[in-house]
Amino acid sequence: MNKKNSRTILRGQTLSFSRSPFEGDAAGSIDHCEDGAVLIEDGRIIAVGTAAEILKQGKDASVVNHGDGLIMAGFVDPHIHYPQVEIIGSHSPGLVEWLNQHTFPCETKYDDADISRQAAEFFLDQCLANGVTSASVYCTVHPHSVTQFFEAASQRNLCMAAGKVCMDRNAPTELNDSAQSAYDDSKALIERWHGKGRNRYAITPRFALSSSPEQLEALGALWKEHPDVLMQTHLSETQDEIAQVLAAFPGHKSYYEIYESFGLSGPGAIFGHCIHLSDHERKAMSDSGGAIAHCPTSNAFIGSGHFDLAATRRAGPKTPIALASDIGAGTSFSPFATMRAAFEAARHHGNGLHPAEAFWMATCGGAKAMRLDDRIGNLTPGMDADLIVLDLKSTLLIARRVEQANDIHDVLFAQMIMGDERAVKATYVAGSRCRM
Numbered sequence: 001m002n003k004k005n006s007r008t009i010l011r012g013q014t015l016s017f018s019r020s021p022f023e024g025d026a027a028g029s030i031d032h033c034e035d036g037a038v039l040i041e042d043g044r045i046i047a048v049g050t051a052a053e054i055l056k057q058g059k060d061a062s063v064v065n066h067g068d069g070l071i072m073a074g075f076v077d078p079h080i081h082y083p084q085v086e087i088i089g090s091h092s093p094g095l096v097e098w099l100n101q102h103t104f105p106c107e108t109k110y111d112d113a114d115i116s117r118q119a120a121e122f123f124l125d126q127c128l129a130n131g132v133t134s135a136s137v138y139c140t141v142h143p144h145s146v147t148q149f150f151e152a153a154s155q156r157n158l159c160m161a162a163g164k165v166c167m168d169r170n171a172p173t174e175l176n177d178s179a180q181s182a183y184d185d186s187k188a189l190i191e192r193w194h195g196k197g198r199n200r201y202a203i204t205p206r207f208a209l210s211s212s213p214e215q216l217e218a219l220g221a222l223w224k225e226h227p228d229v230l231m232q233t234h235l236s237e238t239q240d241e242i243a244q245v246l247a248a249f250p251g252h253k254s255y256y257e258i259y260e261s262f263g264l265s266g267p268g269a270i271f272g273h274c275i276h277l278s279d280h281e282r283k284a285m286s287d288s289g290g291a292i293a294h295c296p297t298s299n300a301f302i303g304s305g306h307f308d309l310a311a312t313r314r315a316g317p318k319t320p321i322a323l324a325s326d327i328g329a330g331t332s333f334s335p336f337a338t339m340r341a342a343f344e345a346a347r348h349h350g351n352g353l354h355p356a357e358a359f360w361m362a363t364c365g366g367a368k369a370m371r372l373d374d375r376i377g378n379l380t381p382g383m384d385a386d387l388i389v390l391d392l393k394s395t396l397l398i399a400r401r402v403e404q405a406n407d408i409h410d411v412l413f414a415q416m417i418m419g420d421e422r423a424v425k426a427t428y429v430a431g432s433r434c435r436m
């Protein structure tokens with residue numbers, strides 16, 4: 001490749017994080033430059049600085065001027081179900097009904113590889129249109145649903161994690177695997193896909209109620225054999241679910257402790273929801289590692305409850321907390337909708353949510369949950385150039401509001417409350433602009 005042509009400068013406003021907003025004053029965690037630039041070479045970020053500095057440093061580079069567009073890291077969505085694109089916005093009275101009336105009939109159709117492939121393509125294009133450049137994705141029980149997904153992700157050169165859903169009980173027979181087949185199929189998929197290109201594997205027991213103790217044990221053993229893959233599951237979403245889980249696993253002290261006892265906790269574990277954890281569970285998770293995917297639009301839609309960010313952080317300060325859509329119970333691909341709902345969930349508990357906290361959880365937090373925070377999630381030299389450019393005046397209403405804004409925090413807050421897909425002007429994957 002001609003070195004000269006592989007260097008690109010993106011010019012515009014730039015936004016990055018110098019540290020987590022939860023460690024000290026939130027506003028001070030943001031680095032914002034009004035006339036900034038990013039130098040990219042061979043898909044990596046080489047330098048970030050003022051436009052004057054970067055133009056000097058990259059004299060031979062081609063320059064793309066995004067004007068007053070805001071260049072930042074692509075969003076990371078660490079809990080999302082790609083097969084559920086067609087059931088988003090389907091009404092159900094609660095979680096169990098959602099699974100039985102919508103999720104399972106939908107996922108049964110993924111027996112057909114063509115349906116998997118088409119859904120994976122559609123799903124990834126939706127992610128990119130919304131500025132989501134990485135995600136940790138639930139496929140279906142069918143191994144080919146993972147293959148179709150990774151093939152589509154590889155074609156787009158995306159950094160994605162995904163896994164075959166494992167469940168051997170409390171689901172229709174055609175969606176049940178077994179302890180042995182879940183182990184064998186997941187292992188074969190790890191060997192085929194994990195670390196191939198930008199793909200990462202996630203061992204995926206759907207949740208404790210849909211996996212027998214034997215299956216959880218087999219998957220715990222598999223994770224021990226492949227400790228560098230991720231493990232994703234659901235935890236403590238609704239009160240009914242918790243009661244049913246504890247009844248199905250007699251002798252266990254708590255829902256979290258069930259996963260822990262089967263070796264399904266620790267660094268690289270991503271637990272979706274975690275709304276009703278006790279302080280004891282929050283502390284145990286914080287001590288052992290693992291991350292929380294906070295899915296506020298899904299929680300509001302299912303009526304599961306409101307995640308208490310402040311209380312979770314108090315009892316478990318070391319646990320990374322990321323924002324996730326949980327499509328299809330979640331109601332939008334847009335991280336703006338997720339940030340807005342996270343603000344509303346915090347409000348429910350009498351708290352606020354600083355835009356630095358929301359944007360951090362939607363980027364760096366997700367990358368941390370996926371153990372990829374040295375590669376993606378921030379605008380930092382050395383990281384992969386998965387970037388987005390936001391139009392901070394994407395609607396007349398937002399433009400009018402932003403004209404009155406006092407500072408960048410005020411501008412970002414307006415985006416998280418009113419923004420949507422229209423704010424995403426451009427998405428770059430490993431330095432290349434996606435056609436959208």
Ligand SMILES: [Zn+2]
Pocket residue numbers: 079080081234272326
């Ligand atoms: Zn989910």
